[in-house]
Amino acid sequence: MTDTDDTVPATGTDDSLLLRTEGRAAYLTLNRPKALNALTHAMVRRIDRALTAWEHDPAVETVVLTGAGERGLCAGGDIRAIHDDARNGDGTASAAFWRDEYRLNARIAHYPKPYVAVMDGIVMGGGVGVSAHGSVRIVTERSKIAMPETGIGFVPDVGGTYLLALAPGELGTHLALTGAPVGAGDALLCGLADLYVPSEALPRLLAALAHAPVRQVLGQYAQQEPPGELAAARPWIDACYAADTVEEIIDRLLEHGGSAAKETAETLLAKSPTSLKVTLAALRRARRLGPLENVLDQEYRVSCAALTAPDLVEGIRAQVIDKDRRPRWTPPTLAEVTDADVERFFTPLGERELGLAASDTTQEVPW
Structure with missing residues (x-):
């Protein structure tokens, strides 16, 4: 195969990928x-198109x-665009973005060729x-991995509740x-990563x-990761977070x-009281839902519901737009967030469902 360079799409104006x-x-x-x-x-769509092309190219063995x-x-999705869509639009642009993004997440999880993600830095x-x-x-030693959604009035998505539900304890x-x-050490402990490689390598x-099989290359560069912090904190984390409600978790x-x-x-x-309660419910439900596709379907319902709740717009305003770091949550306290408020986020969407659970994409990827 001849080496190719597709740094500019057909329009010639977008070099974001x-x-x-x-x-x-x-x-x-x-x-x-x-x-x-x-x-x-646009980036999500281009990634998907590239994965399609490379999946069917026998000369490509690794992505x-x-x-x-x-x-x-x-650093995540373009939350300024989501803020503007939720505040000034009808939310359809954000819902369409998430629909393609979550489908891409599922595709990556079952991609038939080794998919090597370098999670360096943020x-x-x-x-x-x-x-x-x-x-x-x-x-690497520079990795900082997080799902910070509760701080902007949102809930972990992109399969985040699936991954975090599988973490120990x-x-x-x-x-x-x-x-x-x-x-790095804690990401490996929590199942968010597989290997540690120093950034200089x-x-x-x-x-x-480009020249050798993935397993051979990784065997040459993978090293022992530096120690993390969460293992030593497991006793109090497991004891406190085993509670049934956010209020009881905080009390413990x-x-x-x-x-x-x-x-x-x-x-x-x-954090957003509503986001905390919905996140806890989403995680606990994710543990019972089974495959990633089922959890992504649930996350899509939750995300779409968040577009019509006040905390998402307010959280992004406070943290990203105005940067005053003083969000005014609605409701402002955990006690005021009712079970009905939480349940609304899990309401089925009917014809608007993501619908990933109906597809069977499970396959093992040898590397």
């Missing part, structure tokens, strides 16, 4: 470094995902969706509710994938006596 092939590998680079490579709808710039792989929200479902997930509940970032690893954290537990309670009390 760089595509190229070299040797036996195809390279996909998210290229919006000034926006920390935040995903747009590699990276992010441009020094700060990270991807990887949040939608960035987790295009990387942590891959068959080979590499972290209640670690996933802790990460989902607090939005706390984790480094990444250029050589990426070049080697405050009663624990340790400084880390108390600080965690204070962190939770600053």
Whole structure:
């Protein structure tokens, strides 16, 4: 196969995604470094088209995902666009974006060729969706992986509740509710990554994938990861987050006596009360739903419901638009968020359902 470079799409105006092939590998680079490579709808569609082309190209044996710039792989979706759509539009643009994005997440999880995601630097929200479902997930000493949605009045999506529900004990509940970032060691512990490679070795690893099988290359570059922090915190995390309600979780954290537990309670009390309750419900339900596709269907319902709730617009305003870091949540307290308020987020969408659960895409990817 001749090496190709598809850095500019047919329109010649969009370089937010760089595509190229070299040797036996195809390279996909998210290229919006000034926006920390935040995903747009156009990028999601182009990724999907590229995966289709490479799936049917026998010369492509491995797909590699990276992010441009020094700060990270991807900070998530373009939440400014979602803010504007929810505030000034009817939400259809955001719903259409999520529909394609979640379908892409499911496709990545079952891609028939090795999909190597380099989770270097910041990887949040939608960035987790295009990387942590891959068959080979590499972290470095610079990795900071998080699902920070409760801080903007939203709920972990892109299969985040599926991944975090599988984490040991209640670690996933802790990460989902607090939005706390984790480094390489904790990402490996929580099942969000597979291998640790020092960042200085990444250029050589990426070049080697063009000329040798994935397993051979990874065997040369993977190293022992640095220790994380969550393993030592498991006793209080598991005990406190095993509670049935967010209120009881916070009570247990405050009663624990340790400084880390108390600080965690204070962190939770600053998040959207509605988002906290919906997130806890989504995680607990995800544990019973089975395959990723079922959970993505649930996340789509939750995300669409969030478009008509006040906290998403307000959270993005406070954290991203005005940056005053003083969101005014509605309702403002956990006690005022009723079971009916939570249940509304899980209401079936009828003809608007994502509908992934009806498809059978399960397959193993040898690498």
